[in-house]
Amino acid sequence: MMRPRYRTALFLLPAGAWFFTMLVLPLVVVFVFSFGERGPAGGYVPAFTFDNFLNLGSRWAAFKNTLVLAPVGTFVCLLIAYPLAYFLAIRADARWRTLLLILVIVPFWTSILIRSYAWIFLLGGQGLPALLNALGLGNPRLINTPFAVLVGIVYGYLPLMVFPIYVSLERLDKRLLEASSDLGCPPARTFLNVTLPMSMAGVATGCMLVFILLMGEFLIPAMLGGGKVFFVGNALVDLFLQSRNWAFGSAVAMALVLVMLITVTAYMRVTRRWAGGRDDVSLM
């Protein structure tokens, strides 16, 4: 008979092994590489230098783009996702709810690459701008702008925001809303004082999911930004897959990890304060 402690360890073994080989080891490699030098034909040569970190300023624009567009993208996602999740969880007829939820997931059945390609045509000169032009609303340049990247981001990540919010609203005890209303609270205040606070767990989780993934995004800016809207992810792809400077690429990656740690920690502090000191908010 196995002792419970060993049994626990046994069950945790797959996850632990995965965590170690897929996260800890690569991070150690990246950490070591970040102090190295680029080989004569590219790649990595062992060394101990801080030059790669001192050179980080040359990628400031990429960090700036990421640190602006990731939070903005997360916020726009939230603005669009919340009403949708609210409708699905509270207003939608129960008969239709499953179907509507499936419709939210349907885009995930196709690769994001193909869906982003579709946006290239939609936002290109013969797409939306031509339509707007025909309606006499001007002929704006959309493709290869930060706006196009934002559209792609919001489109791609919306379901990740909708679901956590939906779950938190769906679990909401509807009798609380009735009680609020019975006690004479107008609907707008009920929403602000009851519904919204009760769904903050979902909002925080959704924001966290979308924000973290956005910080590492490279595909959407590459496709809809025309190589001009550059994220840290694109800088990394470039350093590893074009200029083959693995040492500097590792330093940029370490810097990104650090920036993420700082922003995510700050974010958890803030959400915890909103939730009045509860720990479980950001992780549902």
Next chain:
Amino acid sequence: MTDRNDTLSREKFIEELMRYRKGSVSRRHFLGVTGLGLATGVMGAALPGLRGAAWAQSGIGDRVVLASWPNYHDPANFEAFRAATGAAVDMSVFGSNEEMLAKLQAGGSGWDVFVPTNYTISTYVAEDLIEPLDLTKIPNYDLASFDPRFAEPGTVNGTVYAVSRNWGTTGYAVNTAQTGGKKLTSWKEFWDITMAEFSGRTMVHDYQLTTIGNALKYFGYSFNSVDPKELADAEKLLLDVKPHLFAISSDYQPSMRSGDAWMTMCWTGDGKQLHRDIPEIEYVLGSEGGELWSDFLAIPKGAPHLDAAYALINFLLDPAVNVKEVLFHGYPVADKRVDALLPPEILNDPIMYPAAELLSPLEFGAAVTLTDPGRAELMARFKSA
């Protein structure tokens, strides 16, 4: 042969042909609707050069992985290859030689055949990333019929590592409907008009060799310069130009065809394809010079389907196949046997075979540009600016 062909009326065929020529439908759609794709595939399979070859019976596996360039291969030829050998060609497309080198350096690319450019081969040899070729497995490679200027870079220290595929130039394509009839002739004009009338409409390659090289040409420096002062001038120009660019991408045909982009750095074959479908798009070689290049077929070290790799290279060098490649991609080949099969209007085409005075200032890319950290970092700074 197919009922698609039988049911397609003449009028419908002409209508589809016109749509295809206008660029409003893709080549794939056109070939599919008209049945021509299937027809070429069937005819290709019946090519005499393929029958009786030892490997056709010996079984080379069911796939061969090819790393190549955009708009570079006739899909009908791949269909014919599959019909003849049973191996499907699984192609991925790249935007620069640096990207190919990076994949091979990282290891585990899984490629069987790749298409390196002249100036990269000595580096692949030095890095031990490329397989010496066993020419007995490529009977269609007849060295004597190749122009040595374009075939020689495939041989390093007396060993053949790569066989000539075709050659070309790097110039730019400009939509003359947007210039008011003005003819552009130089790289200086390319960069100047980008910062003026063509602001937001120009594309440059996502490729350090050509983007930096042609920026160097603005100042009259060598296309291959690695001199820090000259590179600094080029960087300043590129950073000034960047806000005026439509995009930084080596896949520029879709944007040129849709009219979103008016001008782009361009390789011979793309210039030929664009001009063929949209006559007002013209191909220009900068009067200051620029790049003359030749591409090769080669096998990376550790290719998982070695027999299929040799079979594909041999197949693509069959003059009867290669001539169809040329008609598709619009790049000249260095093989006299193929030229003999090409119609005169192709051999006299000014885009494919530029006049001698336009060719003479062009330079072959130099090996040092591939590995020079200064150029790599300049390109990365330009893109991340």
